[in-house]
Amino acid sequence: MRSFRKFYQLIVDIPLKKSVVLNYRYEVKAVIGTGSYGIVYHCNDLKMNENIVIKQLRKSKRRSKKELKQFENEISILRMLNHRNIPKFHEKFSQDGNVYFVMDFIEGDNLEDHIFLNQLTFNEKxxxxxxYKLVDLVCYLHEHDIFHQDLRIPNILLKNHQPILIDFGLSKMINSDNLAKESILQLKRQDFYDLGEILLYVLYTTYASKSKKALPWTEELSLEKETVHILKRLLSIQEPYSDIKEISMDLQAVLKSKNWN
Structure with a gap:
């Protein structure tokens, strides 16, 4: 049954071809990426003569209440956001039984490509x-009761050395009045843990292994004690952070206190 489902998705979820025009306005230029429930296209807005991005709910998922709800949830979240480092929502439309939404095209490779293809490295500072800049973005989300829940290097673009946050497909939007404090704290700590993973990832871009044996990061990386403290709290090895502003303050303090080379 599982193999049939995969085969069905391969047949049904074939991406739109180049030059297809959607909603009498958007011409498909290329497929940017595919996810568990969506296909993302780079398009040309023929009316405004500008690049935009369109996300399509996979055909195989459009009858799934869960996947449709997830798609609509991402639209609801993007509608609420107005930040220069987050793609702006434009509109939602349907065509031939398929559901789409339009958002800003932000030029730039994701962080994963920068690291692996362009050999981008980061020293500790x-x-x-x-x-610190990424935390500022996440702080903006948390102030709007939105939790990304999928902070990973493929979901971060770099433009003029600034992080751009994309893909809100797994994000949660909450109302503090009807959600237990424990549940909100759990959502916060998932974002914090992801930030810790990202910090480790970029720190490892300058690491050269001297041993064939894999060791814990605490032994492989030579870091300032303040950096270790931040990492351990983000990763819940020590007392976890409970507020995003506390992370920002710790980062600001270590960046100011050290005489970095």
């Missing part, structure tokens, strides 16, 4: 400063 650069890693902390990068995380």
């Amino acid at each position: 650069e890693s902390l400063y990068f995380l």
